[in-house]
Amino acid sequence: MxxxxxxxxxxxxxxxxxxxxxxxxxxxxxxxxxxxxxxxxxxxxxxxxxxxxxxxxxxxxxxxxxxxxxxxxxxxxxxxxxxxxxxxxxxxxxxxxxxxxxxxxxxxxxxxxxxxxxxxxxxxxxxxxxxxxxxxxxxxxxxxxxxxxxxxxxxxxxxxxxxxxxxxxxxxxxxxxxxxxxxxxxxxxxxxxxxxxxxxxxxxxxxxxxxxxxxxxxxxxxxxxxxxxxxxxxxxxxxxxxxxxxxxxxxxxxxxxxNYTAGPYYPAENVSPLNQQNVSQTTFKWIQNERPVFLAPIEYIKSPDCESRPTMYAHNHCPAITWCRNGDLLAIWFSTESEFGTEMAIWASRLRAGNKEWDKASLFYKVPDRNMTGSSLFYDKESGTLFHMNGMSPSGWWKNMALILRSSNDNGATWTKGNIIAPDHSQRHQVIAGMFKTKRGWLVQPCDAGPGVADGSALCISKDQGLTWSDPAGALELPLFEEGKTGGSIAGIHAGVVELNNGDLMALGRSNDIVNAEGIKKMPLSISKDGGKTWSYQASEFPPISGGQRLIFMRLNEGPLLLVSFTHHPLRSVGDKAGMIINGKKVYGIFASVSYDEGKTWPLKRLLSDGKHRFMDGGAWTGSFIMDETHSEPRGYFAATQSPDGIVHLISSKNHYRFNLKWLETNKINQSK
The missing domain is CATH 3.90.1580.10 (paralog of FGE (formylglycine-generating enzyme))
Structure with missing residues (x-):
């Protein structure tokens, strides 16, 4: 240092x-x-x-x-x-x-x-x-x-x-x-x-x-x-x-x-970063895939060709991703030397329509000398607006953060100035990738409710297309995340949240594990019937996850719910407790699971791998790993978007995975144990 x-x-x-x-x-x-x-x-x-x-x-x-x-x-x-x-x-x-x-x-x-x-x-x-x-x-x-x-x-x-x-x-x-x-x-x-x-x-x-x-x-x-x-x-x-x-x-x-007038101003600088340069404004024609698709994973974080200002550090983590009207994918993440550091900045890359490789990384957003933990991207296809939400701490920790919102109507070529939509630097403001829009037109942004691993998650909701935002619960007390209890926060940090067909909200998260009827710790599941004001808790059927892992919970364009999570934590589960039985085989790492009945049952589970042997680098906390027919990435922070052609674009702390529902359903007849 x-x-x-x-x-x-x-x-x-x-x-x-x-x-x-x-x-x-x-x-x-x-x-x-x-x-x-x-x-x-x-x-x-x-x-x-x-x-x-x-x-x-x-x-x-x-x-x-x-x-x-x-x-x-x-x-x-x-x-x-x-x-x-x-x-x-x-x-x-x-x-x-x-x-x-x-x-x-x-x-x-x-x-x-x-x-x-x-x-x-x-x-x-x-x-x-x-x-x-x-x-x-x-x-x-x-x-x-x-x-x-x-x-x-x-x-x-x-x-x-x-x-x-x-x-x-x-x-x-x-x-x-x-x-x-x-x-x-x-x-x-x-x-x-x-x-x-x-x-x-x-x-x-x-x-x-x-x-x-x-x-x-x-x-x-x-x-x-x-x-x-x-x-x-x-x-x-x-x-x-x-x-x-x-x-x-x-x-x-x-x-x-x-008693004098201040001197000359420098003219405003208008040099755009690479992720905002030569952005096509042509509406892309997406073609629906009618066959199973799983493409070889590629890296989306690529260092700039020369020394950058600010520096792009070795620790690149906590991503968000969206598709754009022009057919591009836009991914962002933080780069920092220390997660407590004020040097932390948000970087971006584009996978431009028709290209096979991501652009080199370039700066996306940075409030000078501030910690910028937590980012989200969402494309609202109804309004044609891209939304970027980011946390911003006044010092070096993510405990007390303000929420900053920017928007773009030209595929991210230009962005509005940052608007502080939650001005108090306080808890319940650590942004999680996964903003979505409800059937009533509300924008819903999940956030961690506190800096601790057991503090749960919260929501920030806008009912007027992003003009004003509020926390429906506003709870700062720590609820008891136990079966049958209710509270003002979602059980588990880094939660994924979906709207059910009946208007309820459902969430899955990390930590705050709940013991099921068999006495086994499971990933917590939370349900809100009042727009996020209160939540009830129960054990899900999924294994809990821990440090360096962040799940994805989303609704697919085709209608089913998708969970992407991990079979176990590599540093906390050994022996028989490691891995998970899927289709009669013990597998380790990322798996995907699909529910066709609003989360009541999850008949489909599949390891996220095409079975080919690869030596891979997961970046951030993940490090190197083997991917093959029984192993996939062991940990990482996920973000995902599904483009109109049906492809799910899942990014971890360094890698980009691409697959569709039809590929997952090639395992549909096989039941998980």
Whole structure:
């Protein structure tokens, strides 16, 4: 692992500022008793060497700030902000954060912060605004080029649960508890992350004066890092960003007072990734397959030809897939070094109509410096709309996530800006591939109900074609996932959900195993008769699955229900407990099962293999395995779509399987034991 605290700065840059004369800085208070610190004009070298996930800090470039400006010595506090917006008091102490007058205000969007600046400007007859990104870094560094403004390591009293991605700790956000930097500014490293004026975009190498970022974009820059965030995010050079409407427990702001207009904008960048290039808009004519089909599996994740920005990592996992009107298949997944990492990004590839191989991978979606666990794709053939749903954590863990929705009406060539449709960063928001549309026209998105393996699953439902969404249960308590019990969550994480012909919802999931009448643990089955508000639980006939495994549960175009799951878990089942008897033969790995009576019985089961011997790589947690007449992929995270020609396209963490119902039914007369 890279130690970011030992990254060395070019000696020449250090000499430039060590040789500068010392300057004294004035402090004054405005009429709201807010201390404002004068920062002198000058120049500095912005950015860093930008290793790995910090690629966006390159290139280091010279920035001239030709005017002095004043910066609030601390982040804006609850007391200061609520003089403008008294209604914000309802957010005091939300999720346990920022309750006191002198704590940094949080749960404020970029638009809220800008409105505060406008109000204060009118009130005082001065010009207040958010700092530009360049002004922020210049003020933070205070003539330094070390990792932090005070050196290469922060004092212990400044740290507020850094590098603890597996938990979230309640922290006091009181301002002015750290020593000020060389300009007299407090809490520039941590406490709360701070909004900046700029739209986020890549740096340019050219020298620039008074930059203001980009003319437009998708995200507004944030700086400084926060409590409950990685140490790496607290560095002077670190860049983060958020959707301007985002309100969360990590982000606040400070202000600047200026008497000048900010300088030039960079023009918006319009370079499309490969997955959005040359996308056909011709409606494809699908031809129904009348014969059994099972095609040799192929890999759909292929690394780019050259080093990419951001980096595509070795851990590629948690996919989603859909067919498109033009005959393409579009698959997405996350790529990351750590599943707790803020470097996690969503990547994509296309299998273009008529092609035999998938495109090289290219970036699909990334909110800068955020964990992006959980993605879903769905093509609504009635409206011709592609939907992309993604989770987004404000830090490095998937426990508290917002839901972001984008849509496309041109086969994914262009996408709308991300819309936060579930604004609270909270549980029940870890997206699972498998969005579907009910007979009433509701869009249903399954999500994990919590970060734990026993927390079950939840639903997010839209009754107005994606405009508004809600959780029909809204339950945060953990129900008892036992036979005959009811609760507000689906039993099992990573659940697959279908609508039955009578309007009920049925779900199958991982973990929360239920003991059947014979005393054997089975995969849990959940039924809701009220649109997902409550669920009843029972044992299914299927073996339970565990770590590194995610099932598929869907309705086929032909009408039957399809389950694709695993015979056992290779690390948790040995001897007689491993594998499963299908057609009188012990088999191991992926199997498919079909129900013709709405899940009451499952007369058809088949190992997902054509019997040919192959040595394969499953990627992610799966690793290498043998595929033959009795073995198939032992574990992986599944996503699936069925194209109009009847082919089921099943992807795991690296491989693409293709088969149809007729192929499964070649085993129909054989019963499973």
């Amino acid at each position: 890279i130690n970011f605290y030992k990254i060395k700065v070019p000696l020449l840059l250090a000499i430039v500022y060590l040789s500068m004369p010392s300057v004294s800085f004035s402090q004054e208070k405005n009429i709201d008793d807010m201390e404002m610190v004068t920062v002198p004009s000058g120049f500095f070298y912005m950015g860093s060497n930008g290793l790995k996930e910090n690629f966006d800090e390159k290139p280091i470039h010279k920035v001239n700030l030709s005017n002095q400006f004043k910066v609030s010595a601390t982040e804006i506090t609850n007391k200061q902000y609520e003089l403008f917006d008294p209604e914000h008091k309802k957010h005091r102490g939300k999720n346990g954060f920022s309750n006191d007058d002198d704590e940094a205000v949080v749960y404020v969007s970029w638009n809220d912060a800008m409105a505060y600046c406008k109000w204060l400007s009118k009130k005082e007859g001065k010009t207040y605004r958010l700092p530009t990104e360049a002004e922020w870094e210049y003020a933070c560094r205070a003539n330094t080029y070390s990792t932090f403004s005070n050196g290469d390591k922060l004092p212990e009293n400044v740290l507020k649960w850094q590098d603890k991605p597996e938990s979230i700790s309640l922290q006091k956000l009181t301002v002015r508890k750290s020593k000020p930097n060389g300009f007299g500014l407090y809490d520039m490293h941590g406490n709360v992350e701070e909004w900046c004026m700029d739209w986020y975009g890549p740096y340019k190498k050219e020298e620039i004066t008074n930059p203001s970022g980009y003319a437009s974009g998708n995200y507004k820059v944030t700086r400084g890092g926060s409590h409950n965030n990685f140490m790496n995010s607290l560095r002077s050079a670190n860049r983060s960003a958020l959707i301007p409407d985002d309100r969360n427990y990590l982000t606040g702001f400070r202000i600047v007072e200026v």
